[in-house]
Amino acid sequence: MKTHSHRLLTAMAAVLATGMLLSVSACGTASNTQSQNTAKPEATGPIEVVASVNQWGSLAKQIGGDDVSVTSILSSTAVDAHDFEPKTSDIAKLQKAQIVVTNGAGYDAWATKSLGRNAVSVSAAQTVGAMEGDNPHLWFSKDARNGVAEELTEAFSKVLPSKKKAFATRLAAWKKQEKTIEQAMDDFSAKHKDAKYGATEAVAYYLMSDMGFEDATPKGYAQSSASEGEPAPADLQEFQALIESRDIDVLINNTQEASDATNMLTGTAGRSDVPVFDISEQLPDDQSSLTDWIADLVSKLTDVIDEASAAEDDTDADTQNDTTSETQSDGSDGTAGDSSDTQTQDDSAATTQDSSPDGEQPDPGK
Numbered sequence: 508m509k510t511h512s513h514r515l516l517t518a519m520a521a522v523l524a525t526g527m528l529l530s531v532s533a534c535g536t537a538s539n540t541q542s543q544n545t546a547k548p549e550a551t552g553p554i555e556v557v558a559s560v561n562q563w564g565s566l567a568k569q570i571g572g573d574d575v576s577v578t579s580i581l582s583s584t585a586v587d588a589h590d591f592e593p594k595t596s597d598i599a600k601l602q603k604a605q606i607v608v609t610n611g612a613g614y615d616a617w618a619t620k621s622l623g624r625n626a627v628s629v630s631a632a633q634t635v636g637a638m639e640g641d642n643p644h645l646w647f648s649k650d651a652r653n654g655v656a657e658e659l660t661e662a663f664s665k666v667l668p669s670k671k672k673a674f675a676t677r678l679a680a681w682k683k684q685e686k687t688i689e690q691a692m693d694d695f696s697a698k699h700k701d702a703k704y705g706a707t708e709a710v711a712y713y714l715m716s717d718m719g720f721e722d723a724t725p726k727g728y729a730q731s732s733a734s735e736g737e738p739a740p741a742d743l744q745e746f747q748a749l750i751e752s753r754d755i756d757v758l759i760n761n762t763q764e765a766s767d768a769t770n771m772l773t774g775t776a777g778r779s780d781v782p783v784f785d786i787s788e789q790l791p792d793d794q795s796s797l798t799d800w801i802a803d804l805v806s807k808l809t810d811v812i813d814e815a816s817a818a819e820d821d822t823d824a825d826t827q828n829d830t831t832s833e834t835q836s837d838g839s840d841g842t843a844g845d846s847s848d849t850q851t852q853d854d855s856a857a858t859t860q861d862s863s864p865d866g867e868q869p870d871p872g873k
């Protein structure tokens with residue numbers, strides 16, 4: 508009896524256990540097939556990319572093309588980028604992304620500290636070794652752009668190996684465009700050996716440095732601006748005096764960091780005939796890509812400086828020859844062949860420069 512009922516119980520237990528095992532393994536198989544099913548479409552893309560700011564989001568799209576779906580969290584040129592606070596839904600997007608692209612160097616700490624556990628992260632600051640406290644406006648640096656483009660290509664290829672070739676092809680095309688910009692910047696710095704600028708905020712620091720400009724912004728002012736403090740009256744006066752003396756060729760004005768102080772400075776520049784050049788932090792709406800934007804800025808800055816120096820030549824000519832300068836300035840522009848090229852075709856700078864293998868040595872004889 509005892510053994511019989513024991514056997515029965517054992518048998519029942521075995522059946523139960525088998526049943527449980529069966530259902531467990533059924534579940535297991537089901538979920539296995541499910542995850543295999545969901546894994547397949549993931550492997551053919553598009554990769555879900557979330558960028559903290561649209562400058563880097565744009566570059567991710569340039570390299571990723573149709574094989575990526577890019578969401579940029581901070582895209583507005585109408586907010587103070589340094590004070591940006593993400594919504595809960597923004598953080599959720601960051602955490603769900605397959606690849607997160609951040610600027611780093613303290614610019615978007617809200618994003619760098621919200622990375623999902625499994626996300627692949629591409630950080631502009633990491634590619635160039637920039638730390639918190641360094642100038643964080645890295646998208647304006649040719650080194651950072653190149654570093655991020657390569658890093659993105661690698662990350663995309665890892666997540667979507669079947670499209671490795673496509674990513675490499677897009678990287679090569681991108682590098683060609685970037686080289687054209689670098690050539691334009693080199694041409695500029697070769698022609699303008701002692702170009703100087705001041706800045707209401709150091710947004711374009713790397714761009715100006717890549718173009719060979721010297722930063723003449725008074726130190727005291729620059730420090731208070733970098734720490735987002737009010738400039739001391741003495742620092743502001745020093746900057747105004749610098750502008751009035753026209754010891755800078757251009758005043759860079761960050762349109763996303765406007766204040767009473769910056770308005771005062773642009774006002775002083777206006778009265779002193781120092782050109783004011785507006786630059787935003789985020790990629791503006793009317794620019795189709797980070798590359799086009801940088802090319803456009805380089806071309807427009809070149810025009811601003813060329814026009815200002817042409818006007819100065821006029822003034823010199825005026826004082827020497829005592830003639831009205833309209834016709835004279837035309838004549839002197841004509842002799843400088845390449846400067847008239849950039850001036851007549853300023854709107855299509857990127858395409859113009861693309862088709863200029865001969866433009867690399869515009870006039871070796873002169």
Ligand SMILES: [Zn+2]
Nearest residue numbers: 589708710788
């Ligand atoms: Zn800034």
